[in-house]
Amino acid sequence: MKVFKISPAELDTMIEQWNKVHVVYAPAMEKQAAASPDCAPGWCRVDGSAALTLLPLLTGPTLASVKPFFFPQPETLLTYTLENTRPDKGMMREPERSKDMQVVLGVRPCDARSVLLNNLPYQEDQFFQANRQRTALVGFICDQTLSTCFCSRMGGSPLDNEGLDLALSRAEDGFIVEVCSEKGEALVTGLELAPAPEGDISALAARRNAGGNPSATELDSLKGSELGTLYDAAMWQSLGEACINCGACTFICPTCYCFDIQDEVVRGQGRRIRYWDSCMFPLYSLHTSGHNPRGQKVQRTRNRFLHKLKYFPDRFGPFSCVGCGRCVKDCPVNIDIREVMDDLMHLTAVE
Amino acid sequence: MISYMPYPVRIDDIVVETEDGNQKSFKLVFENEAHTKAWKHVAGQFAMLSLAGQGEIPIGIASSPTEEDHLLFTVNRAGKVTTALHQMTIGDRMGVRGPLGKGFPVDTEMKGKNIVIIAGGFAVTTLRATLISLLARRSDYGKITFIYGARTPGMLLYRDELQQWAQRGDIDLHVTIDREAPGWDGLVGFVPTIAGQVAPSPENSVALICGPPIMIKFTMPPLEAIGWTDDQVYLSLENRMKCGEGVCCHCNVGPTLVCKDGPVFTRRQVKKLPIEY
Numbered sequence: 254m255k256v257f258k259i260s261p262a263e264l265d266t267m268i269e270q271w272n273k274v275h276v277v278y279a280p281a282m283e284k285q286a287a288a289s290p291d292c293a294p295g296w297c298r299v300d301g302s303a304a305l306t307l308l309p310l311l312t313g314p315t316l317a318s319v320k321p322f323f324f325p326q327p328e329t330l331l332t333y334t335l336e337n338t339r340p341d342k343g344m345m346r347e348p349e350r351s352k353d354m355q356v357v358l359g360v361r362p363c364d365a366r367s368v369l370l371n372n373l374p375y376q377e378d379q380f381f382q383a384n385r386q387r388t389a390l391v392g393f394i395c396d397q398t399l400s401t402c403f404c405s406r407m408g409g410s411p412l413d414n415e416g417l418d419l420a421l422s423r424a425e426d427g428f429i430v431e432v433c434s435e436k437g438e439a440l441v442t443g444l445e446l447a448p449a450p451e452g453d454i455s456a457l458a459a460r461r462n463a464g465g466n467p468s469a470t471e472l473d474s475l476k477g478s479e480l481g482t483l484y485d486a487a488m489w490q491s492l493g494e495a496c497i498n499c500g501a502c503t504f505i506c507p508t509c510y511c512f513d514i515q516d517e518v519v520r521g522q523g524r525r526i527r528y529w530d531s532c533m534f535p536l537y538s539l540h541t542s543g544h545n546p547r548g549q550k551v552q553r554t555r556n557r558f559l560h561k562l563k564y565f566p567d568r569f570g571p572f573s574c575v576g577c578g579r580c581v582k583d584c585p586v587n588i589d590i591r592e593v594m595d596d597l598m599h600l601t602a603v604e
Numbered sequence: 605m606i607s608y609m610p611y612p613v614r615i616d617d618i619v620v621e622t623e624d625g626n627q628k629s630f631k632l633v634f635e636n637e638a639h640t641k642a643w644k645h646v647a648g649q650f651a652m653l654s655l656a657g658q659g660e661i662p663i664g665i666a667s668s669p670t671e672e673d674h675l676l677f678t679v680n681r682a683g684k685v686t687t688a689l690h691q692m693t694i695g696d697r698m699g700v701r702g703p704l705g706k707g708f709p710v711d712t713e714m715k716g717k718n719i720v721i722i723a724g725g726f727a728v729t730t731l732r733a734t735l736i737s738l739l740a741r742r743s744d745y746g747k748i749t750f751i752y753g754a755r756t757p758g759m760l761l762y763r764d765e766l767q768q769w770a771q772r773g774d775i776d777l778h779v780t781i782d783r784e785a786p787g788w789d790g791l792v793g794f795v796p797t798i799a800g801q802v803a804p805s806p807e808n809s810v811a812l813i814c815g816p817p818i819m820i821k822f823t824m825p826p827l828e829a830i831g832w833t834d835d836q837v838y839l840s841l842e843n844r845m846k847c848g849e850g851v852c853c854h855c856n857v858g859p860t861l862v863c864k865d866g867p868v869f870t871r872r873q874v875k876k877l878p879i880e881y
Contacts (some may be wrong), residue, residue, distance in 0.1 A: 267773060270866075330608040331608065331609055331611075333656045333657075335656060335657050342656075343697055344612065344655075344656075344697075345609060345610060345612070345654070345656065345699055347607075347609065374851050374853075375851060376852070377605055377849070377851075378606050378849075378851055379605040379607050380608075382605070397778070416843070468634040472867055480858060480859065480876075480878075484858065484878055510851075510853070511853035511854065512846065512847070512851075512852050512853075513846055513852070513854075514608075514655070514659070514660065514846045514847065514852070515659060516655075516657050516658055516659045518657045521733075523656055523657050525660075526851075527608075527846075530846075530852070532853065537844070537854060538843065538844050538854065538880075539844060540842075540843070540844055541682040541683040541686075542682065546843060546879075546880040546881050547880055552880070555878075556628040556856070559858070560809070560853070560856070563858065563859065564858060565708070567859045567860065574699045
C-alpha cells in the first residue's frame with residue numbers, strides 16, 4: 254500500500270483537481286444540511302475554492318451516512334411512457350444513469366464499513382453495484398470518538414481504513430494518505446505527492462495496535478444462540494411500548510437497506526422507482542387482504558433489532574450494524590441499541 | 605445480476621373463472637421468442653406481474669413448465685394492481701418478471717412417491733401447475749390424490765380441467781364444496797373433513813397443501829393421526845413483497861425470506877419460524 258504525506262494546502266489542491274473531472278461531495282455542516290438541492294440531505298457539493306473548510310475534521314460520524322450514494326433516494330429502476338399516441342406506450346426501458354465518478358470526502362471508518370456490509374445482500378443488484386463502481390470514498394480516520402460511538406464493539410475500529418479508497422489521518426503539519434484500492438490509486442495518479450516519512454507510518458501503526466484486535470467481539474455469542482430465546486424475550490414488550498415507530502433510526506442507519514418499489518407517473522411519463530422503506534411502518538408488511546403479520550408495534554421493533562443482530566448474521570455472517578451511534582443520538586424516545594444488545598447478551602448468558 | 609426489468613408479454617386469453625367474477629385467468633405469451641425459450645420455471649414458483657403505471661404484484665404461476673408456449677396466472681381482484689389487471693383485455697401488453705423463488709420438489713423428493721395434493725379456494729393455482737407437471741411424466745410418480753374444495757360449485761377454478769382429470773382414471777380426484785348447492789351431485793364438506801375421509805396413506809408419500817391458514821390448521825390433525833410427519837408435508841407461504849429477489853427485506857419471516865428461501869417450505873421448516881406470515 255502506498256502512503257503519502259500532504260500539507261493542508263496540498264489537500265485543497267487535490268480536491269480542486271478532483272473537482273475538475275469528478276463530482277465531489279463533502280459532509281454538510283449542521284446548518285447546510287437541508288440546503289443542498291443537488292444532493293442528499295447531510296451532504297453538499299464541494300466548490301473548489303473552499304474545499305478544506307467544508308471538511309468537518311472533528312470527531313464522530315458525519316451528519317448523514319454514505320448510504321444515499323449507493324442507494325439513492327429514489328433510484329429509478331426503469332422508465333416508460335403512457336401517452337396514448339406513442340407506439341411504445343407501456344414499454345419498459347432501462348433508465349438513463351449517470352456514469353460520472355463521484356468522490357465522497359470526509360467518510361468515517363464506520364460508514365465505509367457499512368458499504369461492505371450492505372454489499373452482501375446487494376451482491377447481485379446491478380444498480381447498487383453500478384453505484385459502487387462509480388463512487389470513491391475518501392475517508393478520515395477518527396481522531397476521537399463520541400460517547401455514542403461503539404464501532405469497536407461491532408468489530409470495526411475508529412482507525413480502520415477498510416472499505417475506503419483513500420484514508421486520511423491527521424499527522425503533524427498535515428495528513429497521512431493511505432491508498433487503499435485501485436480507485437484510490439487512480440485518484441492520486443498524476444499528483445506529485447511525497448511519500449510519508451517512516452516515523453509517521455509507524456506512529457499510525459502504533460495507534461492501530463494500541464486499539465487491540467477489533468474483529469473479536471463479545472457479541473458473537475448472539476450468533477450461536479437459538480432464535481426462540483431471543484425472539485420470545487420479555488424485553489421486546491417494554492421496548493415496543495417505548496418505540497413510537499417513527500422510523501428515524503432506519504433512515505439515518507447506514508446499514509438499514511430495505512426498500513419499497515412504486516410506479517410514479519407525471520404527465521404521461523412513468524418511472525418505476527425504489528426508495529428507502531422502514532420495517533417500523535405497519536404498511537411495510539400489510540397484505541392486501543388486510544392481514545398484517547407484524548401488525549403490532551412490538552413486533553416491528555423486535556424485527557428491526559433482530560434483523561441487525563440475528564437474521565442478517567445468520568444469513569451473511571457479520572452483524573448489520575457498524576456502531577456509528579446515529580440511532581442512539583437521534584431516537585426521540587432514547588432507545589439505545591447498546592442496551593438492547595446488553596439485554597440480549599444477558600439472555601443468552603442465562604441460557 | 606438483478607435488473608428489475610420484466611419480460612414484455614401480451615395477454616392472449618382471459619377466462620373469468622368464478623361466479624363472483626373476482627378470479628380471472630390470464631394467458632400470457634412472450635412478445636419476444638427468445639424470452640419464451642429463456643423462461644424456465646418449476647411448479648410452485650411465482651413471478652411479478654408488471655403493469656406500467658400501476659406496479660408489480662407477486663402471483664403464483666398457474667401454468668406448468670410443460671405448457672411451453674405460454675404462462676398462466678389466475679388473479680384474485682383485491683388491490684390496485686389486480687383491479688387494473690382485471691380491467692385489461694385480450695391483446696393488451698404488460699410485463700412478467702421471474703420466475704422467482706423455490707418451487708415444489710417435483711424432480712427430487714417427489715419422484716417415485718405417491719403424491720397427495722390438497723387445495724382450498726384459489727390457492728389451487730400453483731397446484732394446478734404441479735398436477736400438470738406430474739401428469740406430463742405420470743410414470744415417475746406413484747398414486748396421485750387430488751383433493752380440492754371451494755365454497756360453491758361456481759367458485760371452483762379450472763372446471764373444464766377438473767372434468768378431464770376426473771375421466772383420466774389415473775388420478776384419485778375429490779372435489780368438494782362447503783354446502784349443498786342446486787345441481788351439485790359431488791362431495792359436500794370442508795377440505796379437512798374430506799381429507800380425513802380419504803385418509804391417504806403416508807407410506808412413501810408426499811403431501812402438498814395450499815389454502816387458507818384455517819384449512820391447513822384443520823387438515824393436519826387427521827393426517828397426523830394416520831402417521832403423516834412434518835417432513836412429508838409441503839406448504840407455500842405468502843407475504844408482502846417488493847423485489848422478489850431477496851434484497852428488499854419485505855417478506856421476511858424472522859430470518860427467512862419467503863421470496864428466496866420459499867415460497868415452498870416443508871411443514872417442519874415452517875414450524876421453526878416465528879408466526880410472521
